[in-house]
Amino acid sequence: xxxxxxxxxxxxxxxxxxxxxxxxxxxxxxxxxxxxxxxxxxxxxxxxxxxxxxxxxxxxxxxxxxxxxxxxxxxxxxxxxxxxxxxxxxxxxxxxxxxxxxxxxxxxxxx
Amino acid sequence: xxxxxxxxxxxxxxxxxxxxxxxxxxxxxxxxxxxxxxxxxxxxxxxxxxxxxxxxxxxxxxxxxxxxxxxxxxxxxxxxxxxxxxxxxxxxxxxxxxxxxxxxxxxxxxxxxxxxxxxxxxxxxxxxxxxxxxxxxxxxxxxxxxxxxxxxxxxxxxxxxxxxxxxxxxxxxxxxxxxxxxxxxxxxxxxxxxxxxxxxxxxxxxxxxxxxxxxxxxxxxxxxxxxxxxxxxxxxxxxxxxxxxxxxxxxxxxxxxxxxxxxxxxxxxxxxxxxxxxxxxxxxxxxxxxxxxxxxxxxxxxxxxxxxxxxxxxxxxxxxxxxxxxxxxxxxxxxxxxxxxxxxxxxxxxxxxxxxxxxxxxxxxxxxxx
Numbered sequence: 001x002x003x004x005x006x007x008x009x010x011x012x013x014x015x016x017x018x019x020x021x022x023x024x025x026x027x028x029x030x031x032x033x034x035x036x037x038x039x040x041x042x043x044x045x046x047x048x049x050x051x052x053x054x055x056x057x058x059x060x061x062x063x064x065x066x067x068x069x070x071x072x073x074x075x076x077x078x079x080x081x082x083x084x085x086x087x088x089x090x091x092x093x094x095x096x097x098x099x100x101x102x103x104x105x106x107x108x109x110x111x
Numbered sequence: 112x113x114x115x116x117x118x119x120x121x122x123x124x125x126x127x128x129x130x131x132x133x134x135x136x137x138x139x140x141x142x143x144x145x146x147x148x149x150x151x152x153x154x155x156x157x158x159x160x161x162x163x164x165x166x167x168x169x170x171x172x173x174x175x176x177x178x179x180x181x182x183x184x185x186x187x188x189x190x191x192x193x194x195x196x197x198x199x200x201x202x203x204x205x206x207x208x209x210x211x212x213x214x215x216x217x218x219x220x221x222x223x224x225x226x227x228x229x230x231x232x233x234x235x236x237x238x239x240x241x242x243x244x245x246x247x248x249x250x251x252x253x254x255x256x257x258x259x260x261x262x263x264x265x266x267x268x269x270x271x272x273x274x275x276x277x278x279x280x281x282x283x284x285x286x287x288x289x290x291x292x293x294x295x296x297x298x299x300x301x302x303x304x305x306x307x308x309x310x311x312x313x314x315x316x317x318x319x320x321x322x323x324x325x326x327x328x329x330x331x332x333x334x335x336x337x338x339x340x341x342x343x344x345x346x347x348x349x350x351x352x353x354x355x356x357x358x359x360x361x362x363x364x365x366x367x368x369x370x371x372x373x374x375x376x377x378x379x380x381x382x383x384x385x386x387x388x389x390x391x392x393x394x395x396x397x398x399x400x401x402x403x404x405x406x407x408x409x410x411x412x413x414x415x416x417x418x419x420x421x422x423x424x425x426x427x428x429x430x431x432x433x434x435x436x437x438x439x440x441x442x443x444x445x446x447x448x449x450x451x452x453x454x455x456x457x458x459x460x461x462x463x464x465x466x467x468x469x470x471x472x473x474x475x476x477x478x479x480x481x
Contacts, residue, residue: 054367061363069124073355080352083177083359087348090363091181091370098371 040104047100054097057090124358125165134164135364139178141439143369145395147186147376148333148388148446155243155312155399156439158235161361162406163432168231169223173351174361175311180344182369186337189377195334197286197327203293204300204321204335205342208313211304212343216350219309229413235310236410239403242306246315247396249323254390287327287335299324300339307343308350314340315396329385372443379446382453395442402434 061068072083125131142157157178161171190196222230278292299320307313314336321332351357409427412419419427 058363058367062360065360068359072352072357072359075353075355077353079355080349083352083357084180084345084348086359087177087362087366088181088184091178091185091366094366094370095181095185098374101371102374 043100043103047097047104050093050097050100054093057093061086061090123167124170124360127360127364131164132364135161135361136368138439139365139368140372141368141443142365143182143372144376144379144443144446145372145439146182146369147189147373148379148391155239155315155396156435157365158311159239159399159403159431159435160439162232162235163428163435166358166361167228168235169219169228169351169356170358170361172219172235172309172311173348173354173356174358174365176307176344176347176351177357177359178362178365178369179311180341180348182366182373183337183341183344185370186373186377187334187341189374190334190337193330193334193377193381194286195330196338197284197331197335198338199282200284200287200289200296200321200325200327201335201338203282203296204303204317205339207297207300208304208307208317208339208343209346211301211306211313212308212346212350213304214301215305215308216347216354218305220354226414229410233407233410233414236403236407238306238310239312240400240407242310242312242315243396243400243403246319247393247400249319250389250393250396252393254386254393257386257389284325284327287321287325287331289326291325295324303336303339304343304346307340308347311347313343329388333388375450376446379450379453382457383449387449391442391445395438398434398438402431402438405431405434 071079072086073079127135138157138160142160145156157175158168158171161174162168166174187196191198219231219234222234226233276292276295278294280293281290282293282296283290299316302320303313303317305313306316314333317336317339318329318332321327321335322329325332327335348357405427408417408419409424411417412424
């Protein structure tokens with residue numbers, strides 16, 4: 001039973017992989033280890049992307065606040081829908097960002 | 112003594128400086144943590160917290176409701192995975208809570224039109240004091256009883272009696288482990304929505320009523336309340352936004368902190384006993400009530416019912432802020448400490464399990480060698 005094809009599938013180089021793995025471990029164990037190595041990197045990348053998006057949203061919102069507030073407080077259906085949409089949008093981006101942050105800090109388990 | 116006729120002033124938004132930004136994010140984080148932990152929406156500390164920064168009561172309530180509905184959505188997703196949400200109970204109660212929201216916004220609007228911001232501040236504070244004191248004291252007493260009896264959670268007598276009411280249609284809630292008549296859930300949902308729209312703390316009716324009247328476990332009650340908070344928050348936000356009272360700057364800043372806090376708080380519930388959740392919740396509620404009660408004379412003075420000097424007013428405001436923020440920081444520390452202790456205990460248990468397994472493995476291999 002060879003473990004090589006599955007390790008290569010994950011894109012992880014074989015250098016650094018314990019040769020003993022090939023003797024005593026199952027295929028599942030090797031692929032799990034390889035996947036676990038790649039996971040934090042993906043989370044870091046996603047976190048950075050979302051953090052940048054959050055910062056951009058924050059800046060854009062506060063920069064355009066003077067022009068936005070009259071619309072948001074206009075007591076119209078469009079104003080109310082924009083308020084709800086922006087709150088939901090901010091929440092989803094920050095929520096995902098916060099999730100990755102907690103995973104990076106080790107407070108929440110990797111999923 | 113005669114007082115001059117009160118003239119209502121228009122509601123105004125506060126100006127936001129860097130200190131306010133940081134305070135709002137920190138307030139959001141601590142409120143979010145409590146929200147995830149208790150399932151009450153964290154609104155009971157956010158509304159007074161914003162008011163202590165000078166935000167008018169109606170704007171604080173409206174912005175709180177607006178920040179609440181998307182956050183509740185995130186909380187529901189998280190808590191559902193942990194098995195803490197009873198979807199059927201949530202939907203049934205949310206339906207009647209929407210009616211409550213409509214009535215609550217109407218009442219608050221009538222007060223605002225007649226008495227202005229000062230009247231709203233007074234109204235919000237009085238309701239806060241009454242509701243938080245009753246619910247907080249009940250929760251602390253119940254937690255104390257659970258500790259004295261040496262059990263994880265006490266089952267109050269009321270759910271048993273309510274469960275005995277066999278008035279059709281009867282509803283069975285699997286996760287909440289309860290069977291009650293629809294006629295019980297309807298007023299509870301209505302009350303939750305009414306309070307949510309009036310003072311943005313629907314969870315203080317929703318969670319205790321699910322625990323003490325329906326008989327749901329604390330974790331399921333707090334998780335299900337997030338679902339109700341989503342629907343009532345959505346409708347409430349629309350109603351408040353149509354009156355131009357939602358300050359989205361406050362919403363965005365509070366969300367930034369609370370979304371981290373809500374996930375930390377939700378994790379905290381998995382590592383502590385039910386009576387600990389009740390005890391921490393109860394103490395925070397009582398202290399938040401005291402913080403609001405301190406401000407009541409100042410608001411009475413604002414509407415012209417009594418006379419309070421400027422020095423006394425400033426002293427009351429400082430005292431109220433100190434009590435509230437002190438409570439928040441203490442509660443946040445308690446939740447994090449409980450979570451860290453729980454995580455450590457779980458890690459130790461895992462390691463102990465490995466140690467037990469290791470000799471077994473070596474025994475097996477030596478046995479195989481023989």
